[in-house]
Amino acid sequence: MLAIRTEDLTKDFAVGFWRPRPYRVLDKLNLEVGQGDVFGFLGPNGAGKTTTLKLLMQLLFPTSGRAEILGRPVGDIEVKRRMGYLPESPYFYDYLTAEELLGYFAGLFGYRGQERDSRVSRLLDEVGIGNERRLQLRRFSKGMLQRVGIAQALINDPEVVFFDEPMSGLDPLGRREVRNLILALRDRGATVFFSSHVLSDAETLCSRVAILAGGRLVASGAIADIHAFQVHGWELVVSNLSPLLLETLMPRVTRATPISDGRYSLDLPLDPPPERVLDELINGGARLVSLNPMRRTLEDFFVERVTHEPNRRVDI
Amino acid sequence: MTAVVPRIAVNVFKESVRDKVLYNLVLFATLLIAASYLIGQLTAGQDIKIIKDLGLAATSIFGLFIAVFIGIGLVSKEVDRRSIYSLLTKPIRRAEFIVGKYLGLVLTLLVNVSAMTLALYAVLGYMAWRAGGWMMPGWDRPAVDPLLLEAIALIFCQLMIVTAVALFFSTFSTPMLSAALTFGLYVVGQFNADLRNFENVIDSKPAIYLARALYYLLPNLAPLDQKAAVVHGQGVPLMYMLLSVAYTVVYIAALLLGAVLIFSRRDFK
Amino acid sequence: MRNVASAFALILLIGLAVLLQMARDARFPPAPIDERLLYVTSGEVAKRLALSYDALVADMYWIRAIQHYGGERGSDRPKRYDLLYPLLDLTTSLDPRFTVAYRFGAIFLMEPYPGGAGRPDLAIKLLEKGIQQTPERWEYYLDIGFVYYWRLSDYKKAAEWFQRGGDLPGGPWWLRTYAAVTLAKGGDRQSSRFLWRNISESATDNDWLKQNAQLRLLQLDALDQIDQLRAVVREYQRRTGKMPQSWRELVAAGLLRGEPLDSSGSPYVLDSSTGAVTVSEKSNLFPLPVEPTATPQAAPGGKTPPVS
Numbered sequence: 001m002l003a004i005r006t007e008d009l010t011k012d013f014a015v016g017f018w019r020p021r022p023y024r025v026l027d028k029l030n031l032e033v034g035q036g037d038v039f040g041f042l043g044p045n046g047a048g049k050t051t052t053l054k055l056l057m058q059l060l061f062p063t064s065g066r067a068e069i070l071g072r073p074v075g076d077i078e079v080k081r082r083m084g085y086l087p088e089s090p091y092f093y094d095y096l097t098a099e100e101l102l103g104y105f106a107g108l109f110g111y112r113g114q115e116r117d118s119r120v121s122r123l124l125d126e127v128g129i130g131n132e133r134r135l136q137l138r139r140f141s142k143g144m145l146q147r148v149g150i151a152q153a154l155i156n157d158p159e160v161v162f163f164d165e166p167m168s169g170l171d172p173l174g175r176r177e178v179r180n181l182i183l184a185l186r187d188r189g190a191t192v193f194f195s196s197h198v199l200s201d202a203e204t205l206c207s208r209v210a211i212l213a214g215g216r217l218v219a220s221g222a223i224a225d226i227h228a229f230q231v232h233g234w235e236l237v238v239s240n241l242s243p244l245l246l247e248t249l250m251p252r253v254t255r256a257t258p259i260s261d262g263r264y265s266l267d268l269p270l271d272p273p274p275e276r277v278l279d280e281l282i283n284g285g286a287r288l289v290s291l292n293p294m295r296r297t298l299e300d301f302f303v304e305r306v307t308h309e310p311n312r313r314v315d316i
Numbered sequence: 317m318t319a320v321v322p323r324i325a326v327n328v329f330k331e332s333v334r335d336k337v338l339y340n341l342v343l344f345a346t347l348l349i350a351a352s353y354l355i356g357q358l359t360a361g362q363d364i365k366i367i368k369d370l371g372l373a374a375t376s377i378f379g380l381f382i383a384v385f386i387g388i389g390l391v392s393k394e395v396d397r398r399s400i401y402s403l404l405t406k407p408i409r410r411a412e413f414i415v416g417k418y419l420g421l422v423l424t425l426l427v428n429v430s431a432m433t434l435a436l437y438a439v440l441g442y443m444a445w446r447a448g449g450w451m452m453p454g455w456d457r458p459a460v461d462p463l464l465l466e467a468i469a470l471i472f473c474q475l476m477i478v479t480a481v482a483l484f485f486s487t488f489s490t491p492m493l494s495a496a497l498t499f500g501l502y503v504v505g506q507f508n509a510d511l512r513n514f515e516n517v518i519d520s521k522p523a524i525y526l527a528r529a530l531y532y533l534l535p536n537l538a539p540l541d542q543k544a545a546v547v548h549g550q551g552v553p554l555m556y557m558l559l560s561v562a563y564t565v566v567y568i569a570a571l572l573l574g575a576v577l578i579f580s581r582r583d584f585k
Numbered sequence: 586m587r588n589v590a591s592a593f594a595l596i597l598l599i600g601l602a603v604l605l606q607m608a609r610d611a612r613f614p615p616a617p618i619d620e621r622l623l624y625v626t627s628g629e630v631a632k633r634l635a636l637s638y639d640a641l642v643a644d645m646y647w648i649r650a651i652q653h654y655g656g657e658r659g660s661d662r663p664k665r666y667d668l669l670y671p672l673l674d675l676t677t678s679l680d681p682r683f684t685v686a687y688r689f690g691a692i693f694l695m696e697p698y699p700g701g702a703g704r705p706d707l708a709i710k711l712l713e714k715g716i717q718q719t720p721e722r723w724e725y726y727l728d729i730g731f732v733y734y735w736r737l738s739d740y741k742k743a744a745e746w747f748q749r750g751g752d753l754p755g756g757p758w759w760l761r762t763y764a765a766v767t768l769a770k771g772g773d774r775q776s777s778r779f780l781w782r783n784i785s786e787s788a789t790d791n792d793w794l795k796q797n798a799q800l801r802l803l804q805l806d807a808l809d810q811i812d813q814l815r816a817v818v819r820e821y822q823r824r825t826g827k828m829p830q831s832w833r834e835l836v837a838a839g840l841l842r843g844e845p846l847d848s849s850g851s852p853y854v855l856d857s858s859t860g861a862v863t864v865s866e867k868s869n870l871f872p873l874p875v876e877p878t879a880t881p882q883a884a885p886g887g888k889t890p891p892v893s
Contacts (some may be wrong), residue, residue: 094335559609570598
């Protein structure tokens with residue numbers, strides 16, 4: 001049984017007041033996510049990622065098509081017991097404390113008394129909220145709210161977890177913690193479905209991804225398999241590079257960007273392997289600063305796709 | 317399953333307490349106490365009646381404001397702030413959400429009205445004690461008159477209907493518009509009796525039918541107002557109470573059902 | 586499927602709510618109006634309370650006044666008109682230009698019970714208030730004069746008011762003529778007819794006044810017919826020496842063509858002991874107005890009005 005499945009899922013919004021015309025935000029999305037996957041749902045802002053998530057949460061109703069979670073249609077109450085959801089930029093009841101909010105939600109799942117309290121406490125520890133848990137949520141920063149959001153998504157030990165932009169609002173330390181948390185969830189056997197517009201997040205976590213642009217699915221599969229993201233060159237940063245040495249290397253370098261005195265960033269093609277150029281540079285007295293693979297960024301990919309996208313307004 | 321509804325209700329109550337809604341009680345008590353002192357200085361003998369009138373009227377008005385101003389935001393606030401996203405994805409049905417919200421506000425009102433009733437009786441008791449007895453010559457009724465509770469019960473019915481109206485509008489319209497519509501219907505509901513009397517005066521049949529239909533369909537609040545009768549010592553007959561309460565319950569059920577139907581198909585963009 | 590069931594449940598609930606209201610109204614008929622709705626009895630206080638919605642609140646009181654009159658008129662309960670003046674007073678305090686309130690009020694205030702409140706003094710008071718607010722309205726002078734004429738039989742005063750109304754800029758020429766006629770002829774039926782006809786014609790913006798005036802004209806016609814019928818009865822008496830017992834006898838005697846009906850279709854009633862003729866109680870024209878009594882200084886050659 002698939003964890004998540006959509007079949008020709010489509011959503012139109014009516015735009016305009018006097019004679020509303022349908023504006024297609026999601027066009028026949030077909031997705032399959034197996035149990036235990038960590039699935040990255042990628043795309044630029046406005047691609048329809050949040051819409052898809054809302055359709056899966058039954059916060060929106062599809063214009064056509066269907067979706068299932070754990071084999072049941074979305075909105076099924078029993079399925080809601082087994083899943084968790086973190087909305088984008090979450091907002092909660094600001095007059096409640098973090099503890100009270102989690103206690104409230106835990107109560108909605110049916111947890112009571114001792115079990116409820118221990119769950120709440122454990123989850124707040126997991127997301128790194130200490131004594132602030134007794135403060136009213138109105139005092140929380142964005143990053144702390146995000147943590148509370150994650151906590152409330154996991155309060156019922158869900159089998160399937162949906163995160164909408166889980167890294168947003170977090171500092172690098174926070175992002176790392178979330179990354180670790182997702183990995184921990186995977187290790188527990190949960191399915192994680194998260195949306196993001198940052199490719200590097202997906203790279204380190206996901207077994208599979210889907211890319212949405214302009215409301216349409218433009219690629220899906222394992223990252224390594226997606227041709228567009230394969231390495232197409234190297235970026236070599238060196239210091240202490242003399243202009244003379246640079247001159248000799250220029251034919252083999254696609255681009256050289258001076259950073260500061262003696263420090264340059266050199267773009268090298270895939271072939272020949274960069275080690276050769278590096279050897280020459282070292283022997284010539286330069287020093288290595290960093291060597292990184294260059295991939296097309298998700299943004300490059302999107303820009304290209306979007307400019308090639310046909311107009312997505314549907315005239316009926 | 318339906319253990320969810322009381323939890324949501326309690327949460328609404330908690331919110332109203334933390335939003336310092338209950339501070340209105342302080343205002344109410346102050347008003348009554350000040351009035352009783354001033355009026356005692358001015359008139360002789362009529363002060364008990366005036367305090368009763370004032371107390372009942374203030375209970376009605378304060379309750380009305382709470383019902384409307386919290387009611388119009390019950391749903392729309394959650395949707396605007398988007399706290400509803402995390403709530404509806406928990407194992408609750410949208411209908412349970414609506415009913416829970418409604419009962420939460422009713423609970424708030426119940427606490428409010430009860431407190432105001434106690435305050436009113438306290439002030440009346442104090443006035444009676446100062447006057448020298450529970451029942452003095454020249455009074456229609458004793459100062460601390462249990463009959464007042466009948467009027468207060470009907471006031472509460474009015475408030476429950478107004479709350480249901482506010483909640484109904486809150487499921488699909490903005491707070492401003494909901495407030496205007498709810499207050500509008502409240503005013504209309506007070507003058508409903510005039511619609512009924514149209515037929516004594518107008519000859520056009522269609523107009524009569526329209527007036528009759530409106531009379532029965534719009535919230536019929538005026539018959540729930542028995543403040544004057546009770547202050548003058550006329551109790552409310554049991555049958556009248558029963559029929560009025562039954563009407564209240566049925567009308568509210570209709571409004572809530574309507575709200576649930578609208579809310580259940582709503583997209584949260 | 587669930588939607589159909591829900592819609593059905595909704596209709597059921599609404600129907601039930603309607604039934605409950607009907608049951609309660611049947612057991613405990615709501616009073617059409619009562620004092621608590623006049624919680625404010627002073628016009629000045631009402632004006633302050635109404636904030637800037639004076640005209641609207643005036644309309645509401647006006648509707649109440651009409652319902653009050655309408656309600657009182659239609660019901661079988663003993664009629665009370667004690668709230669009519671306060672309601673009209675409130676209406677006109679809130680909206681001093683509410684012409685029809687003054688005029689309607691005056692007419693029904695002055696009508697004797699049970700057709701009206703029977704308070705010509707209040708009618709005059711109301712109209713004087715109207716004059717104070719809008720002194721250019723000659724209709725109020727006409728109406729006041731009329732109260733003096735029709736109810737108080739004070740022709741001197743009536744003529745005075747007619748004169749003043751006629752003297753106003755914009756006042757109709759016939760008011761002045763009428764002042765003279767009133768002084769001369771007093772409670773003549775023709776004069777009354779003339780007056781009611783003028784009221785009917787000047788009430789262009791209000792059906793109430795028009796209909797009422799037209800009713801009065803029909804009643805005057807009935808009085809004329811009654812005079813004729815009584816002449817017929819007297820003729821029968823002269824011929825046979827007895828009182829007729831019914832209209833049939835008069836028809837048999839060839840004095841009438843058929844049972845006499847008034848203009849609303851109801852047969853006239855013959856009192857066989859006194860020979861008096863009146864309209865039936867069921868007639869739309871009932872009760873017939875009491876005509877103003879003759880002026881003491883009847884003009885030479887003027888007719889004295891019949892005593893009905």
